Amino acid sequence: MRAAVTRRVGEKFEISEVEVASPIGREVLVEVRASGLCHSDITVVHTGMGVEMPIVLGHEIAGVVAAVGPDVTRMAVGDHVVAAALQPCGRCTACLGGNLNACVNAGALERDPADVPRLRDESGPLGRLQGLGGFAEQALIHENQLVTINPAMPFDKASVIGCAVVTGGGAVFNAAKVAPGQAVAVFGCGGVGLNAIQAARLAGATRIIGVDIQPEKLALAKKFGATDVIDSSQADVVESVDELTGGAGVDHAFVMIGVPAVAQTAMAVLGFNGTTYLVGGMSPGAELPLRPSPAESGLLPRQQGLRGLWLGSSNFYRDIPMYVDLYLGGRLNLDDLVTRTIALDEINEAYEEMERESLGRTVITFPGAS
Ligand SMILES: [Zn+2]
Ligand SMILES: [Zn+2]
Known part of the structure; x- marks a missing residue:
């Protein structure tokens, strides 16, 4: 073969x-x-x-x-x-x-x-x-x-469930456990990011902010459920999120791009009790500066977290059939x-x-x- x-x-x-x-x-x-x-x-x-x-x-x-x-x-x-x-x-x-x-x-x-x-x-x-x-x-x-899986599932759509969907969806459902009414930011609107966005919509997040530097990706992000998008090559992300959330920041920031600077921006848009999730692989040896204090922005007084995730923290025996059902029920967009x-x-x-x-x-x- x-x-x-x-x-x-x-x-x-x-x-x-x-x-x-x-x-x-x-x-x-x-x-x-x-x-x-x-x-x-x-x-x-x-x-x-x-x-x-x-x-x-x-x-x-x-x-x-x-x-x-x-x-x-x-x-x-x-x-x-x-x-x-x-x-x-x-x-x-x-x-x-x-x-x-x-x-x-x-x-x-x-x-x-x-x-x-x-x-x-x-x-x-x-x-x-x-x-x-x-x-x-x-x-x-x-x-x-x-x-x-259900044989009614088309193969091309089924294949991407194995990584892009379980990684993006699992970050939202399994790790962050996004709740109705919460605010979410997704850094990087490629295959994994789009799935985090549509999972956040399914979970009931009311503010879903997609961040990327490609306008076509941001347009796709909107199609998948982003309520707002930020072109980080044009706008200051921290200021924009601040405006969008009325100064509250987001509850969950998902970093799909394995670049430390992007992770730092993600940490800077978190609200009180917010968590940043590192989803996209970072190169070995990458370092991330942490600022536990001072009061106005530090992780410690603001009770914020930073968490690494692997494959959406998935139990794929349970999660893959669930995504197939969501797709066949018309609730998960894999066609786009x-x-x-x-x-x-x-x-x-x-x-x-x-x-x-x-x-x-x-x-x-x-x-x-x-
Ligand atoms: Zn993969
Ligand atoms: Zn084992």
Whole structure:
């Protein structure tokens, strides 16, 4: 089968023929129908992020179960599935408590090194980021990383639930627990930001402020439920939020852009008891200056918080079917989120375009996607 392989840091994706093993144990062979392009994959290409190469990236996967290992119990051939970029062992206290991010058995779902690798080509074994490997026609994934979904769900919209939707929505629902009447600011109105915005609308936030530097993204933010938008290349964000909230500031500020200066601005727009959530990945070694005092702006007297989040603090077994239901019920906008579908061989051009200007989400689709 064909896959987009990343061989070395900084190099382009190489479309090549790779060999996928047959499922053993609790593995599931997924016929990939749609695979979303997330910024974190291209960050791995550019910086390596400590990942061993060669590797097949891609972690927003929707597809159909093509074969199952003998010990698979939760899904069967023909089921429609969405994958998650977490590898919960399913046995530790954290997993049993639904805190899948906190699983203590990293690597528990991988094959024994003595076994045939799940993925290989003539150069040897190929890695799969977070146990997935979605930039390929097929992916061999442990059943703990998969959720079966309603087959009425279109694959391209389903794929983006795996990262963009659970990350943005989960930040609002699971971590911030946004309540009706609250004020929210979202810094960065790309795929993840738009989902935080529409989740805040579903949660009943009355003031939802989208911040970005691209007018097209701000227009999209309004479509997804932002009550106000600020172009931070034109206006002073702190002053603007101050005006919009009558000096009260926001209850929750979500930082989708992994830039410390943006996080500092987010902290400066918080109201009393407000919290800033760092959602977008920051480069290793990034530092954030904190100002616990003085009285008029400090975290301490204003009882403010700063919290890091990973994949929307999601229990994806519960959350992915919920987002599917919300979409099928007409309450979650994924139609305007998936702005473009491409073929696997167009991945390099699509990422180049995304880095110049990314509006919504680009998704690779394979035959049978619709
Ligand atoms: Zn992602
Ligand atoms: Zn675990």
